[in-house]
Amino acid sequence: xAVVSQHPSRVICKSGTSVxxxxxxxxxxxxxxxxxxxxxxxxxxxxxxSNEGSKATYEQGVEKDKFLINHASLTLSTLxxxxxxxxxxxxxxxxxxxxxxxxxxxxxxYNEQFFGPGTRLTVL
Amino acid sequence: xxxVTQLGSHVSVSxxxxxxxxxxxSSSVPPYLFWYVQYPNQGLQLLLKYTSAATLVKxxxxxxxxxxxxxxxxxxxxxxxxxxxxxxxxxxxxTTGGFKTIFGAGTRLFVKA
Numbered sequence: 595x596a597v598v599s600q601h602p603s604r605v606i607c608k609s610g611t612s613v614x615x616x617x618x619x620x621x622x623x624x625x626x627x628x629x630x631x632x633x634x635x636x637x638x639x640x641x642x643x644s645n646e647g648s649k650a651t652y653e654q655g656v657e658k659d660k661f662l663i664n665h666a667s668l669t670l671s672t673l674x675x676x677x678x679x680x681x682x683x684x685x686x687x688x689x690x691x692x693x694x695x696x697x698x699x700x701x702x703x704y705n706e707q708f709f710g711p712g713t714r715l716t717v718l
Numbered sequence: 719x720x721x722v723t724q725l726g727s728h729v730s731v732s733x734x735x736x737x738x739x740x741x742x743x744s745s746s747v748p749p750y751l752f753w754y755v756q757y758p759n760q761g762l763q764l765l766l767k768y769t770s771a772a773t774l775v776k777x778x779x780x781x782x783x784x785x786x787x788x789x790x791x792x793x794x795x796x797x798x799x800x801x802x803x804x805x806x807x808x809x810x811x812x813t814t815g816g817f818k819t820i821f822g823a824g825t826r827l828f829v830k831a
Contacts, residue, residue, distance in 0.1 A: 600761075628819075637808065638762075638821045687761050689819075707819055709754075709762040 596622050598690050600710035607678055608718055615673045615713045617688030624690035627671040628707065629663060632685040644671040678717040687712045720745045720811050724822035732830045737781075737796040739825050741809035744790065751792040752810040752819070753783055762808065768792060779803070804829045 597620040607613050617627055625646045630638040642652045642663050650663035660682075662674040671690075675682050689707040725740040743749055750769050754762040766777025773785040783794045792809060806826050812819040 598761075635826075637823045640818060640820075643818070685759070689762075706764070706767065708764075711761040712759070714759065 596690075596692055596706075596708040598688065598708045598710040600686075600688055600713050602713060603711060604714045604716075606716045606718065609679050610677055612674055612676045613678055613715060615675075615686055615688075615715075617671045617673070617690070617710050619669045619690040619692075619708070622690070622692050622708075623668040624671075624692065625668060626691040627665060628689045628691070629661075629671075629673050630687045630689070632687060632712075634685075638687060641673075675715065678715070680717045683715055683717045685712050685714050720749065720813065720818075720820050722809050722811050722820055722822035724807075724809050724825050726825055727823065728826050728828065730828040730830060731799045733801055734798050737794070737799045737803065737827065739794040739807050739809075739827065741783075741792045741794065741822060742790050743792060743809070743811045745811055745813065747813050750812045751783075751785060752812070753777065753781070753792075753794050754808045754810060754821075756806045756808065756824075758805075765794070765807075799827075799829045801829050801831065803827060 599618045601616045627644040629641045631641050632638050640653050641656045642650045644650045644663045644665040646665045646668050652658045665671040689709045721744045723742045752767045753765040755765050756762050765781050766775045768775050768785045776782045781796045783792050806824050808824050809822040810819050
């Protein structure tokens, strides 16, 4: 299988505090993980691409100092929302890309993403 | 550049009726196409994917989709809707060379008893 977990599933915090969300690939290695944000009844907005061992690539309009991403290992990426405010309240979803180019994984598998269950962040 | 357009933000069908969710894509290179389902407060589950093999793709839960290059479409169908199919459905496009997956706006499927 290809399972991605997120922790916590739900978090409520006070305005001004920082919150860390973990994304783990449980049974495969993922050199690339993605962080999405989903507003109520909206589609997923890609925030950043997290590459193991290097800096994340942020999408236009996403504040890199606000949303800190660390991808320290092949199975873990973290998103830290710093100095959270009510407008940061949202559903955050991560995904992990399975396989590496040239690693023996089929090309079709290389492009597939596996999604975590999401983290509901509420900032009071 | 790639993009995905899902026609209809809401679709309502009766239980047992045909489900048709429309998706059109734009891509300058041969695309990979996906349909995902999302239940409330949950992540995304892959229903099916097109990866340049058969144009008619069968997925889980009785869903299937047909890739039509001439129409740049990848519509999702299911012959008979079930109450448990009520959810949000997202069409997505990606390429082999790129790392990004672009999602459509989503279509909420309602199933009436």
